[in-house]
Amino acid sequence: MTLTRSASADVTSKVVATTEVAEAFYQTRLRVPTREQAPVLTVEPGQFVQLQPRPPEGVYPYLRIPLSVSAVDEAGGIVDVLYEVVGPKTGALRRIAVGEDVGFLGPFGNGFPTPSTGATPILVGGGIGVPPLIYFGTVLRAAGTTPPILVVGARSKSKHLPDGLLDSASHDVRRATDDGSLGHAGLVTDLLQDAFGEGHQAPVVYTCGPHAMMAAVARLCADHKVPCFASLEEYMACGIGVCVGCVVERANGTSQSSPYDHYARVCVDGPIFDSRQIAW
Amino acid sequence: MTDLTTNFAGIELRNPVLLASGTCGYGEELAPFLDLARLGGIVTKTITPEPRAGNAPPRIVETAAGMLNSIGLQNPGIDAFVQDKWPYLATLDTQIIVNIAAPTAQLHGAMAARLEEVQGIAGIEVNISSPNMKDGGMLFGCSPSASREVIAAVRSETRRPVIAKLTPNVTDIAAIANAVEDGGADGISMINTLLGMAVDWRTRKPILGNVTGGLSGPAIKPVALALLWKVRQAVNIPIMGLGGIATAADALEFLVAGAAAVQVGTSTFVDPGGAADIVAGIERECAAADITRVGDLVGTLRV
Numbered sequence: 245m246t247l248t249r250s251a252s253a254d255v256t257s258k259v260v261a262t263t264e265v266a267e268a269f270y271q272t273r274l275r276v277p278t279r280e281q282a283p284v285l286t287v288e289p290g291q292f293v294q295l296q297p298r299p300p301e302g303v304y305p306y307l308r309i310p311l312s313v314s315a316v317d318e319a320g321g322i323v324d325v326l327y328e329v330v331g332p333k334t335g336a337l338r339r340i341a342v343g344e345d346v347g348f349l350g351p352f353g354n355g356f357p358t359p360s361t362g363a364t365p366i367l368v369g370g371g372i373g374v375p376p377l378i379y380f381g382t383v384l385r386a387a388g389t390t391p392p393i394l395v396v397g398a399r400s401k402s403k404h405l406p407d408g409l410l411d412s413a414s415h416d417v418r419r420a421t422d423d424g425s426l427g428h429a430g431l432v433t434d435l436l437q438d439a440f441g442e443g444h445q446a447p448v449v450y451t452c453g454p455h456a457m458m459a460a461v462a463r464l465c466a467d468h469k470v471p472c473f474a475s476l477e478e479y480m481a482c483g484i485g486v487c488v489g490c491v492v493e494r495a496n497g498t499s500q501s502s503p504y505d506h507y508a509r510v511c512v513d514g515p516i517f518d519s520r521q522i523a524w
Numbered sequence: 525m526t527d528l529t530t531n532f533a534g535i536e537l538r539n540p541v542l543l544a545s546g547t548c549g550y551g552e553e554l555a556p557f558l559d560l561a562r563l564g565g566i567v568t569k570t571i572t573p574e575p576r577a578g579n580a581p582p583r584i585v586e587t588a589a590g591m592l593n594s595i596g597l598q599n600p601g602i603d604a605f606v607q608d609k610w611p612y613l614a615t616l617d618t619q620i621i622v623n624i625a626a627p628t629a630q631l632h633g634a635m636a637a638r639l640e641e642v643q644g645i646a647g648i649e650v651n652i653s654s655p656n657m658k659d660g661g662m663l664f665g666c667s668p669s670a671s672r673e674v675i676a677a678v679r680s681e682t683r684r685p686v687i688a689k690l691t692p693n694v695t696d697i698a699a700i701a702n703a704v705e706d707g708g709a710d711g712i713s714m715i716n717t718l719l720g721m722a723v724d725w726r727t728r729k730p731i732l733g734n735v736t737g738g739l740s741g742p743a744i745k746p747v748a749l750a751l752l753w754k755v756r757q758a759v760n761i762p763i764m765g766l767g768g769i770a771t772a773a774d775a776l777e778f779l780v781a782g783a784a785a786v787q788v789g790t791s792t793f794v795d796p797g798g799a800a801d802i803v804a805g806i807e808r809e810c811a812a813a814d815i816t817r818v819g820d821l822v823g824t825l826r827v
Contacts, residue, residue: 254557254797296794301771303589303742308794333586349796479582481591482793484557486549488569488598489584504600506577512553 253285257295257348259340260322265409267402269372270338271314271326276348278321287316287323288355289380290475290516294483295325296347297337305333308349310480310511312452314375314409315382323348326375326405352483353515356380356450356473364444365392367414368432368461370453374405376475377452381413391415393439397432397457401425433460440468451475451519462519472519478510485512493523526810527817528803530564532785533685533711533762535619535646537564540818541775541803544766544789545570545623545649545689546595550609551616557796562803564785565619567713568609570651572624573631575601579656580733585722590741590768591790592720594734596656597625602635606642619646621687624678627659629670633677640682647684650675652704653691653716655738662716665691668703679708687764690714690755692744697751698758705759713764713787714755715748740790742768749781756782756823770798772805782823 257274265271274295276285287293294308315324327334340346356376359365365384367377374396384392394414398404400423410417418435419427428435432453440447447468451461452475465472478490491507492514508514508521528539538561545567548554560566578598585592600608602624613620622645626632636648652671654661664670671688678686688704690697692715701712717738722731730736748767755763765783769775770791778786788799795801810818 252556300795303770305586306589306741306794307586307591479584479586481584481593481790482547482796484796485553486547486569487584487593487793488549488578488595489593491578491581491583491598493581502575502600502604503577504575504598504604507581507598 252350252352254349256345257323259342259344259346261342262338262340265326266405268329269326269403269405270329271324272337274323274325274346274348276321276323284318285316285321285323286318287313287351289383290356290376291351291353292483292515293323293325293348293350294352295337296349297333297340300347305336307481308347308483309333309337310483312376312475313351314378316379326378328372349483352511356475356516359384359389359448360446362390363446363448364390366395366436366439366444366447366449367392368395368436368449368451368453370397370432370457371399371403373453373475377450378409378413380450385413390445393418393444395420395432395435395439397421397453398426399423431460432457433464436461436464440470449473459524462524465519473516474519474522475515476510476517476522477515480511483511485509492517495521495523526807526815528807530785530819532764533647533687535565535621535685537619537785539564539803539806540779540785541799541806542567542621542764542785542787543792543799544787545651547789547792550605550613552612554792554796558800561617562800563618565621565646567621567623567649567787568613569599570597570623570625570654571599571602571605571635572597573602573626573635575599575604582731582733585731587720587722587739588743590739590743592722592732592737592739593717594656594732594737596734597654602638606638610642614644620644621647621649623649623651623689625651625654625657625660629673629677632674633681636678636681640684645684647687648678648682649687649689649713650678651689651716653689655691655693655717655719655736656734662691662693665700666694668699671700672703672707675704675707675709685710687711687713689716691716692747692751693719698754701755701759705761709761711762711764712755712759713766715744715751715767718744718747740768742770744768745774749777752778752781752783753825769802772802772809775802775806776809776821779818779821780823780825782825784819784822
């Protein structure tokens with residue numbers, strides 16, 4: 245399994261469309277200009293982009309929004325981001341009109357490691373952590389290897405992403421809601437436990453969602469000796485490794501030659517980490 | 525064509541725009557976005573005598589027109605800096621100022637002595653102003669006598685230009701500026717971040733793991749300008765101005781208020797190539813205003 249990186253761009257993209265796909269969840273489609281030195285826009289599943297939803301001369305909201313990518317059309321220079329409107333920055337992005345500018349910086353970070361031949365990928369997403377798994381599932385399906393199982397959790401039916409989006413990532417989508425309004429009434433870990441009981445060949449888990457959910461998924465995987473890769477999120481400023489703001493604590497016992505390595509940067513050391521490397 | 529070259533405390537600068545400590549790492553991370561040779565120089569992220577893990581996360585949070593940080597000087601320590609970080613920095617065609625911090629005046633001096641063995645360092649910036657260091661930084665920079673002692677310790681161990689980086693979190697910044705001048709500083713850089721806090725009222729918790737942090741970004745520019753003006757009148761050594769600079773106009777305002785050079789900080793987090801645009805903008809604005817030497821603007825504030 246190799247972690248890959250793509251060359252990043254600092255360009256101005258344009259909004260093609262913004263649509264509400266679930267309650268307060270929006271998908272914004274961006275057209276990203278390609279450059280001479282990078283004629284094809286490449287984004288690995290699991291990488292993120294830093295968007296600037298304001299005029300460059302403005303000061304509010306100030307920092308960029310780091311968002312994972314849910315779909316890419318490399319030839320057309322199209323990138324989809326899917327996000328929940330939770331504050332001024334996501335609100336500003338949602339309100340940008342079709343044809344208007346959004347600063348686009350990226351992609352950054354590593355991507356999900358490709359599963360070994362014959363391994364069964366199980367993607368476990370919660371809430372607004374699902375989008376990068378949609379892109380990853382789509383790529384896995386196109387690769388023609390063992391098709392991925394997609395386990396998706398949400399607070400309620402209204403917060404579930406539409407079937408059309410999830411079906412593009414997997415032909416085997418399993419849903420859970422906290423309130424039982426759709427699919428299994430309970431946690432994604434219940435469904436993951438069930439999947440482990442089905443005897444899939446060499447399962448490997450990829451997860452993105454709330455911290456507590458990913459910690460529970462990582463624990464369950466450790467109990468079953470299943471490899472688990474988690475896409476982490478932290479408050480982030482630069483996205484390129486200079487500010488050292490978006491750190492997570494490494495697990496005890498991982499190779500730390502110096503106190504300097506006590507924390508890992510989500511932006512450049514991640515955002516995808518082997519779950520055993522993190523102090524959950 | 526406007527002459528952008530500047531001499532700051534004996535350091536020849538191609539232009540008066542540098543990158544601020546803590547916002548450009550050790551140079552390498554920014555290289556894909558910014559030709560560092562377009563700048564006057566860069567100030568490296570603070571190094572300490574020993575490696576440091578830094579503070580517990582969350583370490584940053586956005587605030588109105590800016591951000592708070594409580595990184596806590598995560599750094600590899602001076603030995604790893606010299607061995608692992610300096611070789612890349614030495615290849616850059618720009619002036620490299622190394623920023624240091626330590627828990628005692630003596631250890632500051634020892635760091636300066638260690639760096640004296642490294643060829644190519646343009647100057648030493650002394651961080652007596654970090655609000656996130658529990659055993660140094662702002663603890664020194666809030667006291668005139670401690671500031672003087674730290675700077676004197678560095679002064680006695682280096683022939684290189686010594687720049688004292690000041691904190692705005694003091695009652696009388698002119699007294700601190702006088703003290704570092706008296707201690708032998710060749711220049712001053714100001715301001716470091718303003719002490720700040722963000723609160724989540726629902727959880728009733730501070731957002732930063734360290735409870736408080738340092739405020740930076742456009743929000744602090746007026747504070748920086750006012751303090752710069754105050755210090756300009758108090759000392760005879762040159763000042764590097766910083767605090768919220770994001771555009772060429774911002775930089776020119778600092779020059780007029782008395783800064784001989786400027787540092788671009790938090791803005792690089794939003795626009796990693798922006799410092800080069802600021803250089804280009806200064807050149808354009810000065811040419812349009814028939815200013816032949818950028819230095820002619822310094823300290824020309826009409827009060």
